Amino acid sequence: MKSWPELEKQYYLGVFKRAPMTLVRGRGTRVWDADGKEYLDFVAGIAVNSLGHCHPVVVKALAAQAQALIHTSNLYYTIPQLRLAELLVKHSCLDKVFFTNSGAEAVEGCLKVARKYGKEKLNGAYEIICAQGAFHGRTMGTLAATGNPKYSEPFQPLPGGFVHVPYGDVDAIKKATSAKSCAVLLEPIQGEGGVNVPRDGYLKEVRRWCDQRGMLLMLDEVQTGIGRTGYLFGYEHDGAEPDVMALAKGLGSGLPIGAFLVKERAAVLVPGDHGSTFAGSPLMCAGSHAALKYIIGRRLPARARDLGKYLMGKLTALREEFPYIVEVRGRGLLVALEFNGELAQRAVSAAWEEGLLVNPVKPTALRFAPPLTVTRRELDSGVQRLRRALQKVAASK
Ligand SMILES: Cc1ncc(COP(=O)(O)O)c(C=O)c1O
Structure with missing residues (x-):
């Protein structure tokens, strides 16, 4: 054998x-x-x-939900999805949720929000300012946001509209900003880049700059979110609230689930703009809800x-x-x-x-x-x- x-x-x-x-x-x-x-x-x-x-709390919730309803598509309301969305919104600074099947898909959703926001509210601005050393995923869009030839070289050309500046440097973001810029995308700590912790106050200063320019601050909390860095979300360290946030990894404590969340002003996606067959299924959401409730409650x-x-x-x-x-x-x-x-x-x-x-x-x-x-x-x-x-x-x- x-x-x-x-x-x-x-x-x-x-x-x-x-x-x-x-x-x-x-x-x-x-x-x-x-x-x-x-x-x-x-x-x-x-x-x-x-x-x-x-x-056991995840196993029990999954077993119970698997007996009741595993998958329906998003053509219908399902209760675990709405319960999990409510829990996330109640415990974060964001207002609306879309569930995904992975971290990369969560970040892809953020990129689409930024593009549509730029088109509608910033005269067609489309450029997203990202950080060198970042990691945002392996789809074509998130590879472009990652901007590291180590991951993307064989797959060129990638979608355009991304600029990369040194991580932790607010002046570099300011210099890279132009009439074409619609958003800044950052990790609160760069995980795959080597656990790079920025100085205190960095995110707050970026927040201020985004406010001055009307740009979205988008945080990729796929690795830092759900308690990993000592707060439920990494942005809480600096008290710098994002307009858009990506989650995955710890959200389901082992289940393949991610999410992107938006503040009301960034809730620009409308019917037909986005979707996913599997995402937010009753099974994943029931397991993830049990995990998140436990994480918060304990x-x-x-x-x-x-x-x-x-x-x-x-x-x-x-x-x-x-x-x-x-x-x-x-x-x-x-x-x-x-x-x-x-x-x-x-x-x-x-x-x-x-x-x-x-x-x-x-x-x-x-x-x-x-x-x-x-x-x-x-x-x-x-x-x-x-x-x-x-x-x-x-x-x-
Ligand atoms: C910050 C960050 N964003 C996005 C991703 C991509 O997540 P996934 O592998 O679930 O697509 C990762 C994965 O390591 C990550 O650390």
């Missing part, structure tokens, strides 16, 4: 560089592979499983804030033993550890041996995004496993 990696090679499009384990089961912060080996999971489906693996964003500080303290303490760690940065439970060289993949491989899943967000940096439900004891154990892994890396240097 062929091994799982052999089957993958034969049948699956070879776009993923996979870790050498086949995961079959998960519970909380732990997963098990097909050989029965247990791992502490500090990747959490790339900052997705906010309640860990197979949380105050998990504040928990992430405290535990993030605890984790960063523990990781920073490793610098004494391993001077090749040059920085620990992040907010809440979105944390990176930077090396003074391209050691991330070696550290990740050594961590697998020790039973810890982390991921190399850059060749020089590890990312930690454990579930918001992770315990102190699990963080201690994860850091101990990492320590043993780094000892191996140090020994092989």
Whole structure:
């Protein structure tokens, strides 16, 4: 019989560089592979499983909804969709929601809002100012917004109308603004770019500039949203409210669901402008509603804030033993550890041996995004496993 990696090679499009384990089961912060080996999971489906693996509230809501109604299309009203939209609006600064099936689709929706807003309210302005080092997804529009040839080079030409400026630099946004500009699109923290945290006040200053120019401020909170950085939404750190916001990842605690939300003044899409067959299905919305209600009710964003500080303290303490760690940065439970060289993949491989899943967000940096439900004891154990892994890396240097 062929091994799982052999089957993958034969049948699956070879776009993923996979870790050498086949995961079959998960519970909380732990997963098990097909050989029965247990791992502490500090990747959490790339900052997705906010309640860990197979949380009972999500499983129960999914099972109940699966018995009642799984899919209808958006030709009809369905109750879980409306309940989830209400919950999101009540707990955010935005007014209207559209559900999607992924993060990229959520950002695509934002791009369409910006284009239509520019056409209707800014004399046909269409250009969107984005940041260098951003990541917004893999569709043609979001690749253009991402603006990184590493992801987009083979797929040129991409849609036009995007300009890229250094992240964290308000003057650069001001200089890039012209009569053609309709919106600024930013991540509150650049996740895939390496967990790049901007200085305090950055988003607030961008907000002010957008107000002066009548442009939309659009925040891609696909990675930072739903409690990950210590507040329900990343924009709360600076108190800079977006006009448009994209969500996904943590929203369904493992379910494929995203959303874009708009303030009333940016609610420009009308019947016929947008749609999706699967998006906002009763099944995904019921599971996501249960997850979000739990996250809000149990105050998990504040928990992430405290535990993030605890984790960063523990990781920073490793610098004494391993001077090749040059920085620990992040907010809440979105944390990176930077090396003074391209050691991330070696550290990740050594961590697998020790039973810890982390991921190399850059060749020089590890990312930690454990579930918001992770315990102190699990963080201690994860850091101990990492320590043993780094000892191996140090020994092989
Ligand atoms: C900030 C941000 N936006 C968009 C995306 C794309 O999301 P998805 O992979 O669900 O399409 C990601 C994925 O990593 C992301 O981090």
